[in-house]
Amino acid sequence: MPGVPSGAQLNLGTVTRTLIKNLAAAADGDISVSGWVETVRDQKKVQFVVLRDESGAVQLVHPRQFAEDGTPEEDPIADTISGLSQGTFLTATGELKHDERVKLGGVEVKLDALTVSSRSVAETPIADDSGVDKRMDWRFLDLRRPEANLIFRIQTTLEHAWRTYWVEHDFIEVHTPKLMASPSESRAELFQVPYFDTVAYLAQSPQHFKQMAQAAGFGKIFEIGPAFRADPSFTSRHATEFTSIDSEISWIDSHEDVMKFHEELMVAGFQAVKDRHGAEIEALFGVEVTVPSVPFPRIPLAEAKEIVAKRGYEVPRADDDMDPEGERQIAAYVKETFDHEFVFLTDYAATIRPFYHMRHEDDQTLTNSYDLIFNGVEISTGAQREHRVEVLEAQATAKGLDTEELATYLDFFRYGVPSHGGFGMGLARVLMLMLHQTNIRETTYLFRGPTRLLP
């Protein structure tokens, strides 16, 4: 990340704490590390503690003290170690020693003192092989796994890279309200909340307000924020609350311009993740991050269905949409044919797209829209928007929507607005597919689903 030195020391508290990942590069001598106990090996002559912090793990050693006749001497450090439970947070000071024979990082700390910050209950409620739901119940413990920690460091890098891209290209960041008077996408999957003497809806996306920014003359905007969907299904890729990456740009000719910008943004994000975490991702997940080449393949939906049918899979949906197996099949085709992990499926039928998508000039049945598929799963929807208010109103009415309820949104288009388009993208889905995880729960800090409001 530009301007942020990796592992820069932040001196807080009275003891100068060294991050464990920096021990290998530190000189032998006095050192202090803080973290939680991962394992204790309480042997007769010597005790070992593996201590982990947010950056790595290190072995602490303590040779027990004996008198010349072999009887154990008073040894408060040994007593403390013998009573340590896994998960206890502590600060250890001692002497750092480089030793190639130490498997864990080639260093160890010979203890001078241990200060327990807070002890853990001895029985840990989850184990490495606990199921995902059980782990989600104890998410704060589950997040101590190095893989989980890495996921959220990758997320930080990804968002930072995207923000950098946006800022360098003159985008304005907006924070749109999540309490709304009208549904932002449709009446399906809509959360209602009591709101004084009326009802409010939780934003399903920032759609209305990112388009408002176009009428406000902001030109190019982005938002990273929560979106809510009252989706009762239990799939590996749906949540009732998720972080949505949204962007909207003025003065486009078609959805092609949105896709061009979208793929550049993806490249910037993936490049940053590969540069900063590529080696760790390979070590912990066995995944090599590929920075995608541009342009990403683009396939009109109708053609994609033909390709998938030729591969022997008939998409069963009557509504002209692609189903998850169809997405997997087209992704497999794209990987085999273009060696690419991404594909834009374009030109979706108007019947299955929202009223605000612009239709093809020469074919009203199709929209200037796309879905972005990554490793076989949809991560984003984008489109050119209909900005001509009469057409927009007609399209809303044709979809059976109440234009009274949409009055405020429609007003955005009555006082002049440039052509525009944009996309919404699920952050956790991008991470899930980048890291070959099988469930969005793994890449969401705290998952929310139909039966999960805790922790």
Ligand code: AMO
């Ligand atoms: P759409 O409804 O396709 O489009 O959502 C955009 C992207 O958001 C993510 N997503 C979800 N992630 C987790 N759980 C869910 N329940 C969920 N629902 C959606 C997906 C999806 O591709 N306003 C339009 C976008 C636009 O045109 O700008 C919209 O919301 O990754």
